[in-house]
Amino acid sequence: MRIATYYENRLGRNDGSPLYYFQVAKRSGDEVVHFTSQDTGDLEKWGKFDLNLWVDWGEDALTSMLPYTPMLKIPSPSVYISSDTHLTPEGREYRFHKADQFDWVFFNQKRAVDEYLELHPERAGSVFWLPHAVEPLAYPATPVALKTYDLSFVGFVTFRKRVEMLDRMFKEFPNFFYGQRFSRWIYGEPQDGQDTADIFRRSKIVFNTAAVDDLNMRNWECLSTQSFLLTEYTPTMPKAFENKKHLVWYKTMEEAVELAKYYLEHDEEREAIAKAGYELVRKNGTYENRWKEILNRIGRSTDPFIPWNLE
Numbered sequence: 001m002r003i004a005t006y007y008e009n010r011l012g013r014n015d016g017s018p019l020y021y022f023q024v025a026k027r028s029g030d031e032v033v034h035f036t037s038q039d040t041g042d043l044e045k046w047g048k049f050d051l052n053l054w055v056d057w058g059e060d061a062l063t064s065m066l067p068y069t070p071m072l073k074i075p076s077p078s079v080y081i082s083s084d085t086h087l088t089p090e091g092r093e094y095r096f097h098k099a100d101q102f103d104w105v106f107f108n109q110k111r112a113v114d115e116y117l118e119l120h121p122e123r124a125g126s127v128f129w130l131p132h133a134v135e136p137l138a139y140p141a142t143p144v145a146l147k148t149y150d151l152s153f154v155g156f157v158t159f160r161k162r163v164e165m166l167d168r169m170f171k172e173f174p175n176f177f178y179g180q181r182f183s184r185w186i187y188g189e190p191q192d193g194q195d196t197a198d199i200f201r202r203s204k205i206v207f208n209t210a211a212v213d214d215l216n217m218r219n220w221e222c223l224s225t226q227s228f229l230l231t232e233y234t235p236t237m238p239k240a241f242e243n244k245k246h247l248v249w250y251k252t253m254e255e256a257v258e259l260a261k262y263y264l265e266h267d268e269e270r271e272a273i274a275k276a277g278y279e280l281v282r283k284n285g286t287y288e289n290r291w292k293e294i295l296n297r298i299g300r301s302t303d304p305f306i307p308w309n310l311e
Contacts, residue, residue, distance in 0.1 A: 001030045004049040007057040008036050018055040020135045020287045052078040060094045078102045085112035086212045104298050106130040109214050110236045133290045134220035138183040141226040145201040150264055152177035152203035154196050162209045172257050200227040205260055210234050220285045223277035228270045239309050246277040284308045
């Protein structure tokens with residue numbers, strides 16, 4: 001199959017879902033041609049494609065950083081994988097408008113599917129919920145690391161709730177890592193020798209908060225490293241994970257503190273949960289699995305995929 005992908009990598013930000021889908025398509029043996037927003041004009045000069053794939057790269061937020069010319073209409077057959085519809089009304093409007101232009105749409109947030117189909121009930125059967133996933137090469141479980149941190153959080157403080165939660169956890173658990181890291185699989189060897197996966201593996205507990213009500217990428221990335229995840233509950237979480245089997249969720253800040261204290265004192269129980277979460281994610285939470293599901297749903301493949309939904 002011949003596939004065209006569309007996303008920006010001119011800012012040095014060649015990571016995240018767009019790159020992961022690009023790589024898994026190539027590993028599947030397909031011919032993959034990549035375009036950025038510089039590649040405007042007559043795309044037909046590149047020949048026909050069996051599938052045109054646009055994976056959300058946050059272009060509505062990042063285009064102020066580079067000269068940007070909106071793409072011409074993506075040719076059919078086309079697939080749009082959309083994220084971050086839950087963060088702002090403007091982002092939701094942008095992504096819903098973009099979804100109108102594609103033959104099939106896969107939203108990473110369940111609420112987006114429901115809201116979009118309320119506006120476009122005629123699109124039922126071509127709009128699906130497809131959660132985030134993990135690239136195991138970027139988030140490996142080995143080498144096994146000594147646990148040097150009680151808790152860790154790798155990411156950006158982008159909203160007030162996260163600031164308040166991290167501040168409380170810092171005070172309760174002084175042996176706490178916080179910082180920004182990336183994957184050496186994408187960016188090469190980090191200067192301090194530790195990428196995101198290293199920090200996860202060195203942590204007894206990886207702490208996670210949701211932006212709104214989403215299953216964010218950290219859920220799959222942490223578990224892929226066979227690390228224990230303490231994460232904020234969201235309504236869709238039970239569809240993908242079982243509490244106290246694959247991970248542990250909390251609903252209040254006080255509950256998060258008490259659960260962290262408990263699992264810091266119960267090593268065997270904690271590590272058994274981490275192992276079960278690892279096995280689940282490596283079985284049905286990888287980009288390879290998501291890619292098979294996309295191709296299956298749009299009629300481009302009958303290869304079996306393992307459903308991620310526990311229900």
